[in-house]
Amino acid sequence: MTDQVTTQEVLTTADGVPLKISLKRAMRKKMITSLLLVTPLFLFILLTFLMPITDMLLRSVDNKIVGELLPRTIPLFSGWDENGQELPGEDIYRAMVEDIKEGAEAKTILRLGRRLNFERSGMSSLFRKSARTIKRIEQPDSYKAAMIKIDKRWGDINLWRLIKRERGSFTNSHFLSAIDRQSNDDGTIGPKPEYKQIYIKLFVRTMTLSLLITFMTVLLGYPISYLLATLPTKISNMLMILVLLPFWTSLLVRTTAWIALLQKEGVINDLMVAIGIISNDHRIVMIHNKTGTILAMTHILLPFMVLPLFSVMKTIPVSYMRAARSLGATRFTAFRRIYLPNSIPGIGAGGILVFILAIGYYITPELVGGVSGTFISNMIAYHIQGSLNWGLGAALGTLLLMLVLALYILYDKIVGIDNMKLG
Amino acid sequence: MAKLPPYTTTGGYIWHYTYLAICGLIFLFLIFPILVIVPLSFNAIPYFSFTEKMLSFDPEGYSLRWYIEFLNSLNWQGAIKNSFIIAIFSTIISTFLGTLAALGLSRPNFPFKTTIMGILISPMVVPLIISAAGMFFFYSRIGLQGTFIGVILAHAALATPFVLITVTATLVGFDRSLTRSAATLGASPTRTFFKITVPLITPGVISGALFAFVTSFDEVVVILFVGSYRQRTIPWQMFSGIREQISPTILAVATILTILSILMLTAMELLRRRNERMRGMAPK
Numbered sequence: 001m002t003d004q005v006t007t008q009e010v011l012t013t014a015d016g017v018p019l020k021i022s023l024k025r026a027m028r029k030k031m032i033t034s035l036l037l038v039t040p041l042f043l044f045i046l047l048t049f050l051m052p053i054t055d056m057l058l059r060s061v062d063n064k065i066v067g068e069l070l071p072r073t074i075p076l077f078s079g080w081d082e083n084g085q086e087l088p089g090e091d092i093y094r095a096m097v098e099d100i101k102e103g104a105e106a107k108t109i110l111r112l113g114r115r116l117n118f119e120r121s122g123m124s125s126l127f128r129k130s131a132r133t134i135k136r137i138e139q140p141d142s143y144k145a146a147m148i149k150i151d152k153r154w155g156d157i158n159l160w161r162l163i164k165r166e167r168g169s170f171t172n173s174h175f176l177s178a179i180d181r182q183s184n185d186d187g188t189i190g191p192k193p194e195y196k197q198i199y200i201k202l203f204v205r206t207m208t209l210s211l212l213i214t215f216m217t218v219l220l221g222y223p224i225s226y227l228l229a230t231l232p233t234k235i236s237n238m239l240m241i242l243v244l245l246p247f248w249t250s251l252l253v254r255t256t257a258w259i260a261l262l263q264k265e266g267v268i269n270d271l272m273v274a275i276g277i278i279s280n281d282h283r284i285v286m287i288h289n290k291t292g293t294i295l296a297m298t299h300i301l302l303p304f305m306v307l308p309l310f311s312v313m314k315t316i317p318v319s320y321m322r323a324a325r326s327l328g329a330t331r332f333t334a335f336r337r338i339y340l341p342n343s344i345p346g347i348g349a350g351g352i353l354v355f356i357l358a359i360g361y362y363i364t365p366e367l368v369g370g371v372s373g374t375f376i377s378n379m380i381a382y383h384i385q386g387s388l389n390w391g392l393g394a395a396l397g398t399l400l401l402m403l404v405l406a407l408y409i410l411y412d413k414i415v416g417i418d419n420m421k422l423g
Numbered sequence: 424m425a426k427l428p429p430y431t432t433t434g435g436y437i438w439h440y441t442y443l444a445i446c447g448l449i450f451l452f453l454i455f456p457i458l459v460i461v462p463l464s465f466n467a468i469p470y471f472s473f474t475e476k477m478l479s480f481d482p483e484g485y486s487l488r489w490y491i492e493f494l495n496s497l498n499w500q501g502a503i504k505n506s507f508i509i510a511i512f513s514t515i516i517s518t519f520l521g522t523l524a525a526l527g528l529s530r531p532n533f534p535f536k537t538t539i540m541g542i543l544i545s546p547m548v549v550p551l552i553i554s555a556a557g558m559f560f561f562y563s564r565i566g567l568q569g570t571f572i573g574v575i576l577a578h579a580a581l582a583t584p585f586v587l588i589t590v591t592a593t594l595v596g597f598d599r600s601l602t603r604s605a606a607t608l609g610a611s612p613t614r615t616f617f618k619i620t621v622p623l624i625t626p627g628v629i630s631g632a633l634f635a636f637v638t639s640f641d642e643v644v645v646i647l648f649v650g651s652y653r654q655r656t657i658p659w660q661m662f663s664g665i666r667e668q669i670s671p672t673i674l675a676v677a678t679i680l681t682i683l684s685i686l687m688l689t690a691m692e693l694l695r696r697r698n699e700r701m702r703g704m705a706p707k
Contacts, residue, residue: 031530034526034527035527036527037523038523038524038527038528038533038543040520040523040524041520041521041523041524041543041583041587042524042543044583045542045545045546045580048558049545049558049580050542051561052558053549053557054557055557056553056556056561059560223445223446223449224446224449224450227442227443227446241688242454245454245457245684245688246453246454246457248684248685248688248691249457250640250681251641252641252643252661252662252665252680253457253681254456254457255665256661256665256677257456257457257677259665259669260460260463260674265470265472266472267471267472270473299452299453302453303453331435331438356550359550360551360552361550362550362551362555362644363644363662367665377552380552380553380556381552381555381556384556384648393556394560397552397553400550400552401550401553404550404553
């Protein structure tokens with residue numbers, strides 16, 4: 001049977017190549033063409049986007065600076081037991097003096113001071129002072145005694161424990177800081193002092209405010225999506241403009257508008273004073289706090305809720321509700337048992353989208369959030385541009401990225417990334 | 424919904440009109456903040472609120488001074504120029520690369536399609552602050568931080584996902600039998616591409632390009648990190664304006680930008696209609 005098939009005449013193309021092979025060849029050629037078409041963008045994204053993200057991820061654990069600036073000291077640490085009560089030996093002190101001398105000449109040692117200062121305050125000033133005075137140490141009887149004479153902090157065993165702990169090329173200290181933890185002097189990991197615990201609170205605030213904003217967009221988006229989905233197309237297209245115009249208007253324009261509306265001398269306060277709800281001296285503070293962030297962001301993100309919700313509601317046949325009513329359901333029951341369950345996918349899609357967008361928001365909280373309405377992203381920006389603690393900024397960014405990616409996986413499970421609509 | 428059936432009860436009527444009123448308020452919430460800045464930008468005094476003269480429609484309460492200030496200020500002139508330079512170049516890069524990739528990815532059995540698509544649209548997915556932080560670190564390492572090239576590359580990276588998605592969406596409805604017919608009628612692949620594929624995907628490419636342009640033109644987070652004063656764009660200037668000395672010039676700029684976005688919205692709508700018409704021509 002099989003023999004018969006193989007001996008049968010093989011179909012060939014005009015130039016005598018078997019059709020199967022020819023087809024395969026053509027398919028492969030097309031495949032290569034399409035691969036070649038995708039490659040430039042892939043490389044471009046790799047270079048301009050993925051490598052920067054990787055850079056940030058690496059920076060959150062990067063600690064090469066300590067090893068680079070203390071090349072003599074670090075290898076000697078293996079000979080010192082940090083769990084004992086003894087200070088490091090003479091050799092380590094001598095290596096440290098040489099490292100600081102070299103670092104002072106190259107003016108790099110202050111960077112080390114800044115790096116270690118994030119772990120323990122005072123390190124920056126200690127290194128600055130030591131760099132200035134270390135020239136005096138020339139062939140002393142005891143390097144240890146000489147250094148402690150410069151600054152008695154060099155005689156503090158906990159300081160040496162810190163340097164030994166941070167000797168590696170990688171550190172977990174940024175991530176520990178990002179979740180309000182620290183390495184204690186005895187090497188265990190524990191919570192930071194209460195007054196320094198800010199990041200977990202900030203993460204929680206970012207999440208709760210984002211949830212609240214998401215809830216507000218559902219609350220405001222649901223009725224108008226329903227209206228848009230049930231009105232005749234002509235009218236709903238007209239009304240859709242009212243949703244799309246804010247969607248297309250620059251984020252900064254909308255944020256500016258809210259500043260004009262909400263500020264103390266702004267439109268809403270003026271209006272309320274004019275009609276006598278409040279007196280001129282008791283203008284309500286609605287901006288540079290949580291209220292400002294919530295109002296402005298609800299407004300900015302509302303279209304992202306309405307558009308997916310609308311497209312889901314559009315697919316729910318009107319006859320479902322009519323059928324429920326004719327079977328004796330009240331208006332409310334028909335809505336609760338029929339329409340609402342059918343529109344849940346839309347709420348899910350819009351909700352996750354709004355939530356994801358909200359937790360990464362930077363501009364609006366920065367401009368209208370004041371102190372109580374800022375998000376984790378504002379802290380990331382602060383560490384990159386203000387405090388210059390890049391490692392901590394990168395660690396906070398990494399945590400935020402993980403959170404967003406987890407939410408996207410959820411979104412993909414529920415809605416499918418491919419269904420993402422652009423309005 | 425349009426007309427209430429004759430058997431509607433009084434309660435039904437009340438409920439219906441209450442519902443419409445609520446919807447009206449929500450629409451007002453959406454549109455009012457944008458509309459309110461327009462009259463405020465014609466304010467004669469440097470405040471963000473309506474003066475009595477404005478409310479009584481006294482022409483003295485209104486002036487064009489903030490528009491004049493906007494046009495005369497060197498800061499803003501530079502910002503306008505930079506905005507266009509950066510947006511145009513990043514649109515060209517992202518439209519070109521995005522369209523090519525969309526054409527490649529549209530093949531039915533492309534290997535690891537979902538994964539590659541996921542990677543390529545990742546700049547849209549990752550929060551801007553994180554992209555900005557990463558780009559700031561990486562671009563300063565390779566000397567692109569604070570340069571036009573750096574900002575253009577960054578914006579192009581942010582904009583390609585939009586091009587990719589819009590062009591891919593156009594290609595999903597693309598009738599492949601058209602290119603096959605062209606081939607059987609003897610057209611070379613190149614001729615088929617330019618005579619059949621290009622005219623059909625053009626609306627998608629243009630709307631993708633518009634998306635890319637708007638993305639760059641509106642972008643404010645990444646430019647704050649990757650750019651510097653020399654690359655200041657309109658959003659950059661607005662951001663620092665709002666933070667430092669807030670003046671109605673910002674409102675004048677905002678009004679102009681709103682008008683631009685209305686134009687953009689109209690363009691998109693026209694393109695969408697044209698696209699639908701073209702689709703209608705394709706035999707199903």
